[in-house]
Amino acid sequence: MENFKFRLQKLLDIRKDAEEESKINFKKSQQEKINAEKSLEKLNDNYKKFSEERKYGSIVQQKITQAYLNSLSGCIDQASRELTNKETQLEQHRKELKQKQIDRKTVEILKDKQKAKFTREQNLAEQKANDEFALYGFIRSNRDR
Incomplete structure (x- = not known):
C-alpha cells in the first residue's frame, strides 16, 4: 500500500506558521490591552484618592x-485614548487570526478529502486484488475436482 502524499503540504505548513504568528500577535495585543486597562484603573484610583484629600489641608496644599x-485628568484622558487604540488593535488582530484559521482549515479540509479519496481508492484496489485471488482459488479448486 502506497503512502499518501499531499501536494499542498508546504502551503499547509506555511499557513500553520502564519496562524501561529498571528496567535502570538493576538496574545501580545491582548496583554497590551490588559496593561492599558490596569494603568487607567490605577490613574482613576489615584484621582479618586487625591480628590478626597483636596478637601482637607491648607490653601497651598x-x-x-x-x-x-489636573495633571492626572490629562493622563487619564491619554490613557483612555490609548486603551481605545489597544482595543481597536486587539480587534484587528482577532479578525486577522480568524482569517488565518479559516485559510488553514480550508487547506486541511482539502487534505482530508484527498486522503479519504486516496484511502478509498487503495481499499478498492485491495478489494479487487482479493476478489481476483479468491476467483483464481475457486477456479483452481473446481478444476481439480
Whole structure:
C-alpha cells in the first residue's frame, strides 16, 4: 500500500506558521490591552484618592492637589485614548487570526478529502486484488475436482 502524499503540504505548513504568528500577535495585543486597562484603573484610583484629600489641608496644599488632579485628568484622558487604540488593535488582530484559521482549515479540509479519496481508492484496489485471488482459488479448486 502506497503512502499518501499531499501536494499542498508546504502551503499547509506555511499557513500553520502564519496562524501561529498571528496567535502570538493576538496574545501580545491582548496583554497590551490588559496593561492599558490596569494603568487607567490605577490613574482613576489615584484621582479618586487625591480628590478626597483636596478637601482637607491648607490653601497651598489644595492648590498643589488641584494641579496634580489636573495633571492626572490629562493622563487619564491619554490613557483612555490609548486603551481605545489597544482595543481597536486587539480587534484587528482577532479578525486577522480568524482569517488565518479559516485559510488553514480550508487547506486541511482539502487534505482530508484527498486522503479519504486516496484511502478509498487503495481499499478498492485491495478489494479487487482479493476478489481476483479468491476467483483464481475457486477456479483452481473446481478444476481439480
